[in-house]
Amino acid sequence: MLFHVHMEVALPHDLDPERRAALIAEEKSRALELQRSGVWLHLWRIVGEYANISVFDMDSGDDLHAVLSSLPLFPYMKIDVTPLATHPSDLRAQA
Amino acid sequence: MLFHVHMEVALPHDLDPERRAALIAEEKSRALELQRSGVWLHLWRIVGEYANISVFDMDSGDDLHAVLSSLPLFPYMKIDVTPLATHPSDLRAQA
Amino acid sequence: MLFHVHMEVALPHDLDPERRAALIAEEKSRALELQRSGVWLHLWRIVGEYANISVFDMDSGDDLHAVLSSLPLFPYMKIDVTPLATHPSDLRAQA
Amino acid sequence: MLFHVHMEVALPHDLDPERRAALIAEEKSRALELQRSGVWLHLWRIVGEYANISVFDMDSGDDLHAVLSSLPLFPYMKIDVTPLATHPSDLRAQA
Amino acid sequence: MLFHVHMEVALPHDLDPERRAALIAEEKSRALELQRSGVWLHLWRIVGEYANISVFDMDSGDDLHAVLSSLPLFPYMKIDVTPLATHPSDLRAQA
Amino acid sequence: MLFHVHMEVALPHDLDPERRAALIAEEKSRALELQRSGVWLHLWRIVGEYANISVFDMDSGDDLHAVLSSLPLFPYMKIDVTPLATHPSDLRAQA
Amino acid sequence: MLFHVHMEVALPHDLDPERRAALIAEEKSRALELQRSGVWLHLWRIVGEYANISVFDMDSGDDLHAVLSSLPLFPYMKIDVTPLATHPSDLRAQA
Amino acid sequence: MLFHVHMEVALPHDLDPERRAALIAEEKSRALELQRSGVWLHLWRIVGEYANISVFDMDSGDDLHAVLSSLPLFPYMKIDVTPLATHPSDLRAQA
Amino acid sequence: MLFHVHMEVALPHDLDPERRAALIAEEKSRALELQRSGVWLHLWRIVGEYANISVFDMDSGDDLHAVLSSLPLFPYMKIDVTPLATHPSDLRAQA
Amino acid sequence: MLFHVHMEVALPHDLDPERRAALIAEEKSRALELQRSGVWLHLWRIVGEYANISVFDMDSGDDLHAVLSSLPLFPYMKIDVTPLATHPSDLRAQA
Numbered sequence: 045m046l047f048h049v050h051m052e053v054a055l056p057h058d059l060d061p062e063r064r065a066a067l068i069a070e071e072k073s074r075a076l077e078l079q080r081s082g083v084w085l086h087l088w089r090i091v092g093e094y095a096n097i098s099v100f101d102m103d104s105g106d107d108l109h110a111v112l113s114s115l116p117l118f119p120y121m122k123i124d125v126t127p128l129a130t131h132p133s134d135l136r137a138q139a
Numbered sequence: 140m141l142f143h144v145h146m147e148v149a150l151p152h153d154l155d156p157e158r159r160a161a162l163i164a165e166e167k168s169r170a171l172e173l174q175r176s177g178v179w180l181h182l183w184r185i186v187g188e189y190a191n192i193s194v195f196d197m198d199s200g201d202d203l204h205a206v207l208s209s210l211p212l213f214p215y216m217k218i219d220v221t222p223l224a225t226h227p228s229d230l231r232a233q234a
Numbered sequence: 235m236l237f238h239v240h241m242e243v244a245l246p247h248d249l250d251p252e253r254r255a256a257l258i259a260e261e262k263s264r265a266l267e268l269q270r271s272g273v274w275l276h277l278w279r280i281v282g283e284y285a286n287i288s289v290f291d292m293d294s295g296d297d298l299h300a301v302l303s304s305l306p307l308f309p310y311m312k313i314d315v316t317p318l319a320t321h322p323s324d325l326r327a328q329a
Numbered sequence: 330m331l332f333h334v335h336m337e338v339a340l341p342h343d344l345d346p347e348r349r350a351a352l353i354a355e356e357k358s359r360a361l362e363l364q365r366s367g368v369w370l371h372l373w374r375i376v377g378e379y380a381n382i383s384v385f386d387m388d389s390g391d392d393l394h395a396v397l398s399s400l401p402l403f404p405y406m407k408i409d410v411t412p413l414a415t416h417p418s419d420l421r422a423q424a
Numbered sequence: 425m426l427f428h429v430h431m432e433v434a435l436p437h438d439l440d441p442e443r444r445a446a447l448i449a450e451e452k453s454r455a456l457e458l459q460r461s462g463v464w465l466h467l468w469r470i471v472g473e474y475a476n477i478s479v480f481d482m483d484s485g486d487d488l489h490a491v492l493s494s495l496p497l498f499p500y501m502k503i504d505v506t507p508l509a510t511h512p513s514d515l516r517a518q519a
Numbered sequence: 520m521l522f523h524v525h526m527e528v529a530l531p532h533d534l535d536p537e538r539r540a541a542l543i544a545e546e547k548s549r550a551l552e553l554q555r556s557g558v559w560l561h562l563w564r565i566v567g568e569y570a571n572i573s574v575f576d577m578d579s580g581d582d583l584h585a586v587l588s589s590l591p592l593f594p595y596m597k598i599d600v601t602p603l604a605t606h607p608s609d610l611r612a613q614a
Numbered sequence: 615m616l617f618h619v620h621m622e623v624a625l626p627h628d629l630d631p632e633r634r635a636a637l638i639a640e641e642k643s644r645a646l647e648l649q650r651s652g653v654w655l656h657l658w659r660i661v662g663e664y665a666n667i668s669v670f671d672m673d674s675g676d677d678l679h680a681v682l683s684s685l686p687l688f689p690y691m692k693i694d695v696t697p698l699a700t701h702p703s704d705l706r707a708q709a
Numbered sequence: 710m711l712f713h714v715h716m717e718v719a720l721p722h723d724l725d726p727e728r729r730a731a732l733i734a735e736e737k738s739r740a741l742e743l744q745r746s747g748v749w750l751h752l753w754r755i756v757g758e759y760a761n762i763s764v765f766d767m768d769s770g771d772d773l774h775a776v777l778s779s780l781p782l783f784p785y786m787k788i789d790v791t792p793l794a795t796h797p798s799d800l801r802a803q804a
Numbered sequence: 805m806l807f808h809v810h811m812e813v814a815l816p817h818d819l820d821p822e823r824r825a826a827l828i829a830e831e832k833s834r835a836l837e838l839q840r841s842g843v844w845l846h847l848w849r850i851v852g853e854y855a856n857i858s859v860f861d862m863d864s865g866d867d868l869h870a871v872l873s874s875l876p877l878f879p880y881m882k883i884d885v886t887p888l889a890t891h892p893s894d895l896r897a898q899a
Numbered sequence: 900m901l902f903h904v905h906m907e908v909a910l911p912h913d914l915d916p917e918r919r920a921a922l923i924a925e926e927k928s929r930a931l932e933l934q935r936s937g938v939w940l941h942l943w944r945i946v947g948e949y950a951n952i953s954v955f956d957m958d959s960g961d962d963l964h965a966v967l968s969s970l971p972l973f974p975y976m977k978i979d980v981t982p983l984a985t986h987p988s989d990l991r992a993q994a
Contacts, residue, residue: 045294046183047317048192049377056342057911057974072228079230086181086194087230088141088223091960092904092967092978096226097143099181104235105376109319112377119342123377127237127317128183129299131191133167135174135182140959142982144757151722152246152309186295187239187302187313199900200756204984207757214722218757222902222982224964236373238382247436247499262418269420276371276384277420278331278413281485282429282492282503286416287333289371318373321381323357325364325372330484332507334567341532389425390566394509397567404532408567412427412507414489426563428572437626437689452608459610466561466574467610468521468603471675472619472682472693476606477523479561508563511571513547515554515562520674522697524852531817579615580851584699587852594817598852602617602697604679616848618857627721627784642893649895656846656859657895658806658888661770662714662777662788666891667808669846698848701856703832705839705847710864711943712887713952737988744990751941751954752990753901753983761986762903764941769805774889792807792887793943794869796951798927800934800942809947816912865946872947879912883947 045101046085046128047108051121052095070116078111099128140196141180141223142203146216147190165211173206194223235291236275236318237298241311242285260306268301289318330386331370331413332393336406337380355401363396384413425481426465426508427488431501432475450496458491479508520576521560521603522583526596527570545591553586574603615671616655616698617678621691622665640686648681669698710766711750711793712773716786717760735781743776764793805861806845806888807868811881812855830876838871859888900956901940901983902963906976907950925971933966954983 055064078084086099102108112123130137150159173179181194197203207218225232245254268274276289292298302313320327340349363369371384387393397408415422435444458464466479482488492503510517530539553559561574577583587598605612625634648654656669672678682693700707720729743749751764767773777788795802815824838844846859862868872883890897910919933939941954957963967978985992 045296047295047376048183048185075228076230076233087226087228088143088194089226089964090143091222091224091902091964092980097221097223099183105237105317105319106235108317109374109376125317125377126192127186127295127298127315128192129186129295131182131184133170133182135171138171140961142756142960184299186237186299187315200902200982200984201900203982204754204756220757220982222960222963222980224960238373238375265418266420266423277416277418278333278384279416279489280333281412281414281427281489282505287411287413289373316382317376318382319376321372321374323360323372325361328361330486332485332566390427390507390509391425393507394564394566410507410567412485412488412505414485428563428565455608456610456613467606467608468523468574469606469679470523471602471604471617471679472695477601477603479563506572507566508572509566511562511564513550513562515551518551520676522675522851580617580697580699581615583697584849584851600697600852602675602678602695604675618848618850645893646895646898657891657893658808658859659774659891660808661712661774661887661889662790667886667888669848696857697851698857699851701847701849703835703847705836708836710866712865713943713945740988741990741993752986752988753903753954754986755903756982756984762981762983764943770807770887770889771805773887790887791952792865792868792885792946793952794865794946796942796944798930798942800931803931807946869944869946885947 045103047100047102048126048128049098049100049108049112050095050124050126051098051117052093052123053117053121054094055117055120067116067120074115083107083111140198142195142197143221143223144193144195144203144207145190145219145221146193147188147218148212148216149189150212150215162211162215169210178202178206235293237290237292238316238318239288239290239298239302240285240314240316241288242283242313243307243311244284245307245310257306257310264305273297273301330388332385332387333411333413334383334385334397335380335409335411336383337378337408338402338406339379340402340405352401352405359400368392368396425483427480427482428506428508429478429480429488429492430475430504430506431478432473432503433497433501434474435497435500447496447500454495463487463491520578522575522577523601523603524573524575524583524587525570525599525601526573527568527598528592528596529569530592530595542591542595549590558582558586615673617670617672618696618698619668619670619678619682620665620694620696621668622663622693623687623691624664625687625690637686637690644685653677653681710768712765712767713791713793714763714765714777715760715789715791716763717758717788718782718786719759720782720785732781732785739780748772748776805863807860807862808886808888809858809860809868809872810855810884810886811858811877812853812883813877813881814854815877815880827876827880834875843867843871900958902955902957903981903983904953904955904963904967905950905979905981906953906972907948907978908972908976909949910972910975922971922975929970938962938966 075084075087079087083101084098085101088097090097100108100111102111108125112118115121170179170182174182178196179193180196183192185192195203195206197206203220207213210216265274265277269277273291274288275291278287280287290298290301292301298315302308305311360369360372364372368386369383370386373382375382385393385396387396393410397403400406455464455467459467463481464478465481468477470477480488480491482491488505492498495501550559550562554562558576559573560576563572565572575583575586577586583600587593590596645654645657649657653671654668655671658667660667670678670681672681678695682688740749740752744752748766749763750766753762755762765773765776767776773790777783780786835844835847839847843861844858845861848857850857860868860871862871868885872878875881930939930942934942938956939953940956943952945952955963955966957966963980967973970976
């Protein structure tokens, strides 16, 4: 099933720059891997914010939490998850 | 460019049932047309709510407002628009 | 998977008393049926409010939305759904 | 009586890793003990958050506060308690 | 145990004046009765608002909900309940 | 006149433990003194929170501010004051 | 003592125009009388809103509530009262 | 001086269509007149909303309130005014 | 014109006590000077808070911002400004 | 297209004064450059706040995010972007 996920990142200003760069590189690497595997369907930047809106396709809340809490930036993120359903006017859902 | 759009519908309880059914049918018809034309990219129901999350691809704010305000349910909706940008970790954006 | 569902009911003061009583009876009947079927696991009243907190066990967001939107009181409810996962300290989840 | 409890944990980023690990282990141990004793009925993780939703069965507000404030993570948690009552449509409450 | 209860009343402007006066008289009568019985310990008006702050002493959430939902003005009130515990600095709680 | 006072305490995690213990002891001592003097009428703990709900009987806002700002924990508290009036249904106010 | 009072007026759109004009005239007459009597010290319009900010000098919460609830527009207002104290930097408070 | 003004319009669904069309035409006529006179500097639609963001250049709060409350749609609008000052990095403000 | 100004002060707990005392003394000195000059008309403490409500009489937003940002505590304050207009029921505004 | 942008700056109190002065000088230089290039149309200070309201004219969300995230103060700002459209009553939009 699909989940709408809003992630907002707040890295401390005094974070060591190398640690910061490494975290961001690891986050990108993990994000690309999850997109390639087909579970992270969409990933958009919100204009002007260190935040993104994503859509995940996961079998369960357990699976989604495992993925989200494995993200390198997870300790620095505020995450808000909204479960989605097929919309009756979705073009792809018409017979 | 892409816009994230949250629409929440509040039809009055005393709306004439035929008018209600007609409005919903017209809304669906218009939503399908806009999806076929390629400007309404995604349309998801939020579970448990008479609300949806959508993504539109439009050239400008003028174009998006023209489309949204043309929706048959527009007078009954609370709409919140968030502009999107390409995320640096978006798989499709990698060279 | 499990979903935490908060439902708040707002029946119009001028609703016909018979219609009101019928709606509430149908809601109760449907709620009992869904509990017997095993998908509506918990149903608690919030003290002092015409609201409840529930836990559902459903395979998908589509299934949950189908159930919630089938409730007789659905047009009069504000519903908020939170997806749940197994807690690592949950006694039932210990090997 | 039953209480719905929402707990959100915010551990400082600069907490000593050993102290952090010890706190989490003690919290888990205490949580399991309270579940075994029958007062902590349910414990669910909220997907994507370092937060949980719980249900406690306690005789009084004094007892509940004693238990919550004894949790090792209590100084790092924001807790919100909602008193519950039996719902008239609860299957278990039907005669 | 003690519960802190905030009640806010919103009577419709078009309520029949006799019905309104009767409701208010019944509410007062019921409030006095509950105070005499010892369960409604305190009842204060919030200055400038059609709202009150109360403290109830009840054995359970079931008992409190039964009392609150029996109030004649219940259908017109927004109620918020906060469970209380003995404060360690409460003079009455010192040995 | 009576004032409803909500106090929420936020002691820094890195506060020196001795300083912390001293502050809390001084706060308790001052709270007991103010209760004995008859100005601090009620003091309840909110279940699960480092917060209290109090009722003060003071002649003026000046007097109340002098008392609140003299509390040892004042620099660490967020305080919200609501003025109260006699409720027409208060049992003690009936002739 | 002084109280800061925020009043926001919401007259129903379908209120009879004569009743509306009478209410507003009575409100003005009562406001002038209370200003002349010295209890309503300040009365300002918030730019762009059907709302005002006022300062009252009253002996008690009972007196203030009696005055506020006697206003002809009271049933149509949302009122928020904040108790004030002398500021240590107030020029008038310097010896 | 400049004021940032946010206006949100909420016309009742049951407003007579002719009255509605007349109100909107009068509002437009008045808005154009105020723009021509130089006091209403900017007027933008918020995408997806029946709302606008405007900038006014007025000598005082009295003048601005007189203009805003003279708008035909004023009784149906929620208006929020923010006073502006010259920004030190404003290109037009550089000597 | 008049402006309603709400100022809330948040001095860091670890601020050097001498620096703290100096800042507060300078703030008081500046506040008295501005009151004597006639631009800072009213200054009240909010009971229980390190906050004040003020009324300023200034010719423009530029002037008000210059004054507010010159306050020694400005870097530690959250300030909210509301423009005021003459109220039609203000006693001083009657001819 | 036009975007309404609200920027709020929060520089840490312990930021090195030279670093602080350099950041602000670089921000001003960049802001002037973007105004000269025609993409940053308006820049106003909000009275009493370390915040501004701006209007940008950009071709896309990607372009706007690139510009905003290039600002020297970006890591210290909370930014909120609202897409704008031509208002039907805008004088400049009349044929």
